[in-house]
Amino acid sequence: MEIAKAVVIATTAPHDTPWPSMRSAPKALVPVANRPLIFHDLDQLSAAGVLETAIAIEPAGSAAMRSAIGDGSRWRMNVRFVECGPAPTLAQVLGGASGFIGREPVLVQHAGSLLRDRIHSHITAFAGERLDALALRLPGALELGAHDDGALDGSLLLSERAIEILAGDELRADPLSRVREGGGQVRVQEVDGCLPCLGPQELLLEANRRMLETLTPSIPHDSVLDSRVQGPVVIHPTAHVERSLVRGPAVIGPRARVIDAYVGPSTSIGADVVVEGAEVEYSIILPGACLAFVGTRIQESIIGRDAKVRRAFEPPSALRMALGDGAEVVLS
Incomplete structure (x- = not known):
């Protein structure tokens, strides 16, 4: 049961935490290591052999997302967009992408799920164990509230059976529990990574550090x-x-x-x-x-x-600032 399709949720989440320094763009387009967060997601999906990806977006950020990502050809995959309202449930995302998913297994994740692990090995395990749901769970994500919109605290690999169970569930329930209650086989795998889009702005610095550690040096x-x-x-x-x-x-x-x-x-x-x-x-x-x-x-x-x-050198000496809403200045 090889997975060739993915759904990336690039909408706001419940209890979304604004990022004061970057209010003008969708969070998924904020750069870490000088590349938008969602570009790192698409890199990972392409390396895992995913051929088609649907990106769930909100109307407010639609133009920016479509312009930045295009048709996905730079990742050697086909990308399409599914418009959703803010903070959709997992059922709403799966329902909106039902025409794309069809009757195939799918990988679902939030934008900015920056995993250190290679996804393909988990796709292989998902198929080999004949699972209906395999959650790749990121450490600390539950504390950030990821469980509030269906425990998507990393990536979620779903069989056709699991999709049928979850697509009719309008509650923000734990999808693994729902699949298990429906008779499906479920497993959780802890993985190394981070999920900055579901937390405060400071998590971007950790995401940036992680991505920079993968750099191949290049000095002209x-x-x-x-x-x-x-x-x-x-x-x-x-x-x-x-x-x-x-x-x-x-x-x-x-x-x-x-x-x-x-x-x-x-x-x-x-x-x-x-x-x-x-x-x-x-x-x-x-x-x-x-x-x-x-x-x-x-x-x-x-x-x-x-x-x-x-720094201005003319006297008198003073702090002069023009700060937007939610800005923070720490002098130490």
Whole structure:
């Protein structure tokens, strides 16, 4: 029973936690390691041999999701979109995707299910054991409330029988219990990974660290002048690094400029970012942001698109800030 189809739920979840630094885009499109979260999902699914994927999206983010992902050809799979309301139940997602699923087994997961394990080995186990449901459960996800929308705290492999049982259940019940009550064979497998979309913004930093640890170093020498690069680092050919120390794992995106700076481990520098006379580590700096002569190291931070953090040298000395709703500033 090989699985060739997947459904990725890229909608908001019950009790959704907003991310103040990234209100303008669906969570699934927020980058970790300089790539949108859902791109990492599609990488994993493609590597597992999935040929077709349906992505459940909300109308508010539909245009952005469709534009970013396209038809899925870059992952050598066919991608289609299924529009749902906010925080759909698992039954609603399966019902909305019923025409896509047909009478086949399917893999269902939330966007941003960043597993360290290779999914294909679990698909093989699912088939070999003739299971109706196999839950790939992420540590700590239940504490984030994943159980509230059907225990999708990782990935869920479902047989045709399990889909029939769950498609008629409009309650937010544990799908494994429902399948077991319907006479299906069920197993839970603990896997290593994280699920940032179901938690607070700080989980993105952990997701970013995990993805950066998988980097294959790439350092174009023409982009690096009078600088030291240590550990696994990816620097885009159009980036410019001068008189700086970059200590990986880290990634520096297209047209970024890092001058007289320190970029420490677990840091993603997005496209068109400027880091000048500043130090940053364990952080995500989104495209277009600028860090200049800050005067203290920035760490455990997420700097939003086109944001500016800089030091002005003219007197009087003071903090001057323009902060949006939900923003947080910690001085230490």
